[in-house]
Amino acid sequence: MTTPASTLPLSGVRVANFGWVWAGPVVGQTLGFLGADVLKIESRARIDLTRMLPPFAEGVRDPDRSLSNHACWAGNGSVSLNLKHPEGRSLAKDLIARCDIVIENFGPGVMEGLHLGWDDLRAVKPDLVMFSMPAAGLTGPLKDIRTYGLSLTSTTGLDSLVGYGDGTPIPVENAFSDPYNGIMGAFAILAALRHRDRTGAGQHIDYSQQEAVMQMVGPAFMDYALNGRSAGPLGNRHPRAASAPHGVFPCAGDDRWIAIAVTHDDAWRALAAAMGDPAWATAPGLATLAGRLAALDALHEGLAAWTAGFDDYELARRLQAAGVAATPVLNVADLLRDPHWRARGTFIEVAHPLGFTETIYGAYVKTSRSAIEVRPGPRIGQDNERVFKGLLGIDDARYRTLVESRIIY
C-alpha cells in the first residue's frame, strides 16, 4: 500500500460556503473537519449576526471574538468579498470555478438575485454540486415561508410532541434543527459528490429543512398513517411505550436529576431491589411491562420519591452496577467537568491567532485512521491572500486595489 497523501477523507475537496448564521456554517464545518478546504464567503459590509453574539473572548466586543460563533464555525476558512459589488460577485465566480461544492442557506431566489444562482454557477463549473437548504425547500406553496431555526420544527409535527403530557407544547429554546441539518446536509453533499465522481454530472440539491427534520417524527407519523392518530406531548415517556419506568427523576441538590430507562423485566427487578424492595414496587402486577405501563403514574411517583434523596452521579453508578440504564442529567457546566466527555476530548482549548485561548468542541466523532485537527473559528478574511493571490493568481497590485476599493472587504 502506498503512503496516503492525508489521513483526512475529504482532502483535496474545495468548498465555497455562502452559509450564514448556524445551519449553513455547520455544513461547511462538517466537511472541513473531514479534510475539505472550506471557504466561507462573507463580508465586513454585512457582518453575520452570529459574529456579534456575546460572550466575547476576554470580554472584548469584536466580530472576530464571539466564542459561540467560533465553536459553530470552526472548520470553515474565510474569504471576504463584498457581493453587492459586481466585481465582488465576479471574483466569487472565479473562486467557484475552482471549487467542487457551493453551500448556501438563504431563502429561495437570493442567490439568483446575486447572479450566483444554479444556472449562473454551472456555466462556470459544469460539474458543480450546489447545496441549497431553505426552510421548506426550493419549490411548493410554502417555499417563501419565514421561520427561525428554533420554530421551523413547528411545521414538522415535532414541536407538538414536546411537553409534559398536559397537552401544552413546550418550546425547545434553541434551533436543534440547525446543527442537525448542518450535519445531514453534509451527507447530502457527499452523496452528490459520489454521483459526480461516477457520472461526471453535478447537481443542485434541494434540501428542505422541514422535510429532513420531519423524519424524526417517523414513528409518530406511522401511527397516523396506520391508525389515524396524532400523539400529543409525551414528557420523557418512551415514545412507543416499550419501556417503563422511563423518565427523569429528581435528585438531591439544585436542579439535579437522573434519567432512568427500564427496558426489560429483569432491570425492573434490579431497580426494585436497589430500592430495598418496597411493597409498592414488588406488587406482582408490576412484573411485566404491560403492568408497569398501566400503573405508570404511580410508578414514576414512587420512584421520584426514592431518587430525591440521592446524589445523581452516585445513584447512576449504583444503578448501573445493578443493571439499570441510569445516567445523571447534565447541565452546561457539567459538560466541561464530566469525566466521560473529558476522556473523549469532546471539548478542547485552542489558541486563537489573535492571542487568546478559547474552548470549542473538537472532533465529536472518533475515527481510527483520520487524525482530525480542529482549529479556532475563522477570522473574517483570514484566507484572503492564500485564495486570491495563490489560487486565483491575482497580483499584488490588483489585490491592493481590490482591498482599497472594499471589494475584498
Place this chain on the structure above:
Amino acid sequence: MTPGALHGITVLELGELVSAPYCGKLLADYGADVVKIEPPTGDPSRGWGPFPGDAPDRETSGTFFFLNTNKRGVTLDLATDRGREMARALAAQADVVIENRKPGTMASWGLDHATLAAANPDLVTISITPFGQTGPYSDWLGTDLNAFHLSGASSRYCGRPGEAPLEHGTFAADFYGAVTAATWGLAAVYGRARVGGGQHVDVSCAEAIAATFVGGQNIGGCAQDGRFERRTGVGMPLGAPATILPCKDGHVWMLALEPGQWNGLARVMGNPEWMTVDIFQDMYQRAQNADVIYPLLIEWTMEHSKREIMDRCQAEGVPVTAVFTVAEAAEHPHLAARGYLTEIDHPALGRVRDLGAPFRLPASPGGPARPAPLLGEHNAEVFGERLGLGAAALAALHRDGVI
C-alpha cells in the same frame, strides 16, 4: 433509470431499534445495497408498533417499517458459531458494517472492526452507541433517553424551571447520532483511496448533541466566564414575543422580534393601541414586560385559528408558524405539492403511506421505494448470492436454528 447516488456501496447492518437502522436507511434510500441481519426473533422494534388496529404482529410494526425501507433482510443467530462465521463472510464482502451493540459485544462475537478489517482492509465500520466506544461510561447501559439527557440539551434548552428537563417526544438522540454516523461514515467510504483504507467510525449519540447543539453556543462562555444558563420554558427569554402560545384550535409559534415584524404583527392584530406604546417598541423591553405582553397577545390568539394566524402573519412578513400536529403536518398542501409523502406496497400492511426522501437529489433518485423486509425474507437470495449456499444448506441452517 439512473441508479441512486450510493449505488455500488455494499452495507451490512447489524443494527436494532432506531440509531443504526436509521443510518442504514439513509444509505439505502440513496441507493446503497443494505443487508440487515436480524436475530431469528427479529429486531426488537418489530415489537414496538404502532400496529394497525393495535394488534401486535412482528410483520406490521410501523416503527420497523419506517426505519428499514429499501433494505434486504436476513436472519442469523449470532450466538452460534456458524451464525458468526456467516456474518464474517458477509462482512468480508462489504464496504460498510453498521452496528449499535453495547461496546464489547461485537468483539465477543469476533465481529469487531479489527477482526473484520484484517480480512477486509477497506471496510468502514460505523458504531453508534449512546456514549461511544471509549471513556468511563462506554460500558454503561444506555438508551436514547439516557443519551439525550447526558448531552446537556434538556437541562439547557427544554422544560420549565424547577420541573424535569424534557426530551422531544421522539428518539431525538438516536436520530441525531444516526445522521452524524451516516455523514462521517460516508465520508470515510468516499475517502478510502485518499487515506489508504477503511476505518472504525465511533459515534456517541450524546456526544454529537453535547458538542454541536449544546456546546457550540454555550461552552466557550462557560469555560471563560464560569457562567451558564438553564432552560426557562419560554422559547427565547431575552426577546419577546418568542414562544409557543395557545390559540383557538391549538398552538402557534409566536415570533415577532425585529421592529418590522412587531409592526407587521400589530397590523395583523388591527393596530391595538397598547402595541404602539414606546416601551414596547424594543424586543428586549418587551421581554422584560413579558407578563403584560403575553396575556394581551393570548387574548387575541385565542380568537383565531392556527392557520389563520400563520397565514396572515406570514403575509405581513412576520415569522409566525402554526404548531402542526403530526396529522396537520402530514396533510399540508405544501408537502403534497412537493410529493414528500409516498406510498409503498407491503405484503402484510398493504399499501402504506411513508415519509419520502429526506432531501432531493435531482440527478439521482432517492427515498424509500421498497418496503421494509419481512423477517428473513431475503435469506435464500442473500446467502445464495453472497455465500453460495443452496437450498439444502439453507434448510440445514434453518433446522439448526442458525437462520
